[in-house]
Amino acid sequence: MKEMIEKTSIGPAVLKQYMKEAAAEGCRLVQIHANRMDGRYELIYSLALEYRLIQLYMVILEDTEIESISSIYPAAQLYEQEMVELFGVKIRNVAEDPHVKLYHVKGHPMK
Amino acid sequence: MKRTIVPFGPQHPVLPEPIHLDLVLEDEKVVEAIPSFGFVHRGMEDLASKRDFNDYLYVVERICGICSYMHGMAYCEGAERIFGVEIPDRAKYLRTIWCELSRLHSHLLWLGLLADAFGFEALFMQSWRVREKILDMVEDSTGGRLISSVNRIGGVARDMDSAMLAGFVAQFDKMESELRALTKVFLTDSTVRARLFEVGVLTKQDALLYGAVGPMMRASGIELDTRKLGYAAYGKLDFDIITSNGCDALARCEVRIGEIFQSFRLIRQAVDKIPAGEIYIPVSGNPKGEATVRVEQPRGEALYYMKANGTRNLERFRVRTPTFSNVYSLLKILPGAQFADVPLLILTIDPCISCTER
Numbered sequence: 001m002k003e004m005i006e007k008t009s010i011g012p013a014v015l016k017q018y019m020k021e022a023a024a025e026g027c028r029l030v031q032i033h034a035n036r037m038d039g040r041y042e043l044i045y046s047l048a049l050e051y052r053l054i055q056l057y058m059v060i061l062e063d064t065e066i067e068s069i070s071s072i073y074p075a076a077q078l079y080e081q082e083m084v085e086l087f088g089v090k091i092r093n094v095a096e097d098p099h100v101k102l103y104h105v106k107g108h109p110m111k
Numbered sequence: 112m113k114r115t116i117v118p119f120g121p122q123h124p125v126l127p128e129p130i131h132l133d134l135v136l137e138d139e140k141v142v143e144a145i146p147s148f149g150f151v152h153r154g155m156e157d158l159a160s161k162r163d164f165n166d167y168l169y170v171v172e173r174i175c176g177i178c179s180y181m182h183g184m185a186y187c188e189g190a191e192r193i194f195g196v197e198i199p200d201r202a203k204y205l206r207t208i209w210c211e212l213s214r215l216h217s218h219l220l221w222l223g224l225l226a227d228a229f230g231f232e233a234l235f236m237q238s239w240r241v242r243e244k245i246l247d248m249v250e251d252s253t254g255g256r257l258i259s260s261v262n263r264i265g266g267v268a269r270d271m272d273s274a275m276l277a278g279f280v281a282q283f284d285k286m287e288s289e290l291r292a293l294t295k296v297f298l299t300d301s302t303v304r305a306r307l308f309e310v311g312v313l314t315k316q317d318a319l320l321y322g323a324v325g326p327m328m329r330a331s332g333i334e335l336d337t338r339k340l341g342y343a344a345y346g347k348l349d350f351d352i353i354t355s356n357g358c359d360a361l362a363r364c365e366v367r368i369g370e371i372f373q374s375f376r377l378i379r380q381a382v383d384k385i386p387a388g389e390i391y392i393p394v395s396g397n398p399k400g401e402a403t404v405r406v407e408q409p410r411g412e413a414l415y416y417m418k419a420n421g422t423r424n425l426e427r428f429r430v431r432t433p434t435f436s437n438v439y440s441l442l443k444i445l446p447g448a449q450f451a452d453v454p455l456l457i458l459t460i461d462p463c464i465s466c467t468e469r
Contacts, residue, residue: 003340005403028319030405031414031431046403046414046431051340055403075322075439103149110157 005053010045012058012066019069022047027054029069032079034087036110041089045069065090078102086110112137117450121150125228125454128464132457136450144445146438148467155469159428164190164398165264167425174430175465176257177220178408180213182430183262185406188342189417190264192402194394202266203344204385208276209252209259210343210406211374211381216245217409218367218374221461222297225364228455229306237293241286248279266391276382283375294368298361307361311444311456314358323440324433325411326370327460329354330362337407348380360459367461397421408433410461432466 010018030046030053037059043066045056060066068091070077081102083089088108115136121129129150135143155174159167172183184206191198219242226234246256252271253259261269297303313323318331328335329352336352338345353369355362398419405414411433418427437460448456 003342003405026319029322030412031429031436033416033429033431035418035427044416050335051337053403053405073322074320074443075436078435078439102147103152105149105152109154 003051003053005055007055007057010056010058012060012064015045015056015058016067016069016072018056019045019072022054023072025049029073029075029079032076032083034083034089034110036087041087043083043089060089062088063090065092067091068093070094114142119453121147123454126457126462126464128462130457130462130464132445132453134445134450134453139450141445141448141450141453144442146442148464150468151464152468156428156430159425161424163423164419164425167428168262168264169260171428171430172258172260172262174432174469175463177217177463178213178410178413178432178466179258180209180262181406181408181413183260184210184343185404185413185415185430186417187262187264188406189402189404189415190398191394192404193398193400193417193419194264194396196265196392196394198266199389199392200344200386201270201388202390204381205267205269205271205390206262207344207348208271208378208381208385209249209261211377212245212249212252214409215371215374216242216249217461218371219245221367221409221458222293222364225455225458226297228458229303231296231303234293234296234303237289241289241293244282244286248282251275252279263391265394266389268391270390276385280379280382283379287372287375290368290371297364297368304361306452306455307364308359310360310452311448311459312358313440313444315356317443318358318440321440321443322436323411324436325407325409325461326363326366327411327437327440330366331358332356335412337405337412340405342404342406344381344384345377347384348377350377360455363459397423398425410434410463410466411437413466430469432463432469434460434463434467437462438467 027047027049030048035042043058047054080094085103088111117134119132121131131147133145171186172179174182223235223238250256253261315332318328334352350373353366355365399421401418414431416429420426441460
């Protein structure tokens with residue numbers, strides 16, 4: 001079986017709706033991570049449906065606040081928390097447990 | 112009922128690696144677990160942008176000792192995809208054999224740790240006795256017991272001759288026979304079942320929702336194994352995906368034991384089918400492009416993302432390790448558990464904090 005990777009660009013306005021539909025289809029969340037760009041972040045959301053990998057690319061400005069998807073995929077909480085702590089990405093309603101602290105770091109070392 | 116918060120870790124006898132949980136208890140029952148990591152976070156992802164991409168292979172291999180080989184292999188697979196090179200077939204088979212030897216010693220390590228956690232010392236020692244033979248094979252074939260450093264971008268650095276491969280396979284019958292005896296104890300002994308059966312239940316729906324991977328996911332009845340994607344030589348070999356519908360700690364034990372026997376099966380096939388030929392093709396220049404690679408480590412699916420911009424450094428390297436993905440499931444199976452079962456439940460995800468603290 002050859003690995004199929006689908007790449008799609010997505011905007012912050014439709015992120016949550018896309019995730020709702022993906023979850024209803026049976027996609028599982030594989031991971032989320034941030035890439036640093038000049039004055040922007042590229043966020044990559046990886047979903048998988050069986051062996052098919054779907055990579056969603058979302059480019060946002062540094063001060064753009066995006067919506068958390070942890071209400072749809074609870075496991076997103078850890079990935080979002082990681083992006084907040086290491087990169088300083090602004091995410092609304094990031095954690096259902098606001099006292100969770102993943103990394104003992106000062107500031108945002110990968111910003 | 113009055114609630115008590117018991118700090119668990121970061122130093123705890125059950126796990127030599129640092130993870131901290133604040134366990135909220137009502138009497139002896141856990142009602143909430145609040146995690147804290149990052150005690151030994153090494154910033155390895157950030158380091159990728161500051162090191163030559165060839166040198167960085169040595170860093171990737173040190174993300175974790177137990178999964179070292181597979182971290183290195185996946186990194187090379189990613190770089191090879193960016194360069195657009197196909198490595199020689201013999202190198203693919205050699206990678207597969209070393210992958211399965213890694214899985215064997217990792218699963219046997221876990222079985223021993225589990226036995227130790229529920230206080231069955233003889234079972235712990237027997238599991239590790241068998242594991243030593245696998246580590247000897249890794250050492251004979253790579254020169255290192257854990258960190259093998261045999262992967263190169265473009266293939267592998269060492270070959271195994273037919274006598275060595277035949278020698279490994281010749282030992283498998285005896286090892287399998289010994290492991291069948293241990294399996295009987297792990298899965299049917301009443302003292303073991305008393306600690307594992309119906310403990311830490313993670314339903315199929317929850318496993319999907321909470322992002323469980325690897326044996327943790329397959330023990331909840333989900334038939335997915337990244338090796339079926341066919342990287343290295345897996346596409347040319349047959350194996351069964353071991354699953355269980357038990358969804359509990361015993362099911363996780365059952366799945367890992369089943370996978371041990373599948374690893375023997377895979378190595379036997381690889382030894383039969385391995386072609387003669389080159390083990391390495393030179394790759395030169397600086398990479399430019401992007402690659403995403405998924406591999407099935409002993410603890411589950413790992414994802415690697417690499418972005419290169421044509422310089423000697425990667426622009427971005429990302430690894431999502433299986434433990435990072437399984438931690439959320441752990442946090443969800445702890446509420447409702449007895450305090451005495453917490454160390455055991457932490458072990459059932461086969462946690463690798465080194466991987467998580469990459």
